[in-house]
Amino acid sequence: MAHECIRCEEMLTADDIAIFRKLICREADEYICMTCLSEDLGIPRKKLEDIADYYHRTGVCCLFPRYN
Numbered sequence: 001m002a003h004e005c006i007r008c009e010e011m012l013t014a015d016d017i018a019i020f021r022k023l024i025c026r027e028a029d030e031y032i033c034m035t036c037l038s039e040d041l042g043i044p045r046k047k048l049e050d051i052a053d054y055y056h057r058t059g060v061c062c063l064f065p066r067y068n
């Protein structure tokens with residue numbers, strides 16, 4: 001099922017959802033996109049993308065499927 005950001009209604013990517021689960025609430029069923037989340041947290045969106053990339057590359061978090 002497709003999700004959209006509950007704030008700006010942007011369609012969410014798998015990474016948007018994974019980052020929200022990782023940083024905010026593991027059991028969430030409503031999400032905000034990385035852009036809105038970065039505003040809330042006061043950190044650049046790029047930083048969130050870097051975090052997602054880190055987890056994809058290392059495979060240490062099951063929310064982020066490892067890159068092949």
Ligand SMILES: [Zn+2]
Pocket residue numbers: 005006007008009010032033034035036037
């Ligand atoms: Zn948003």
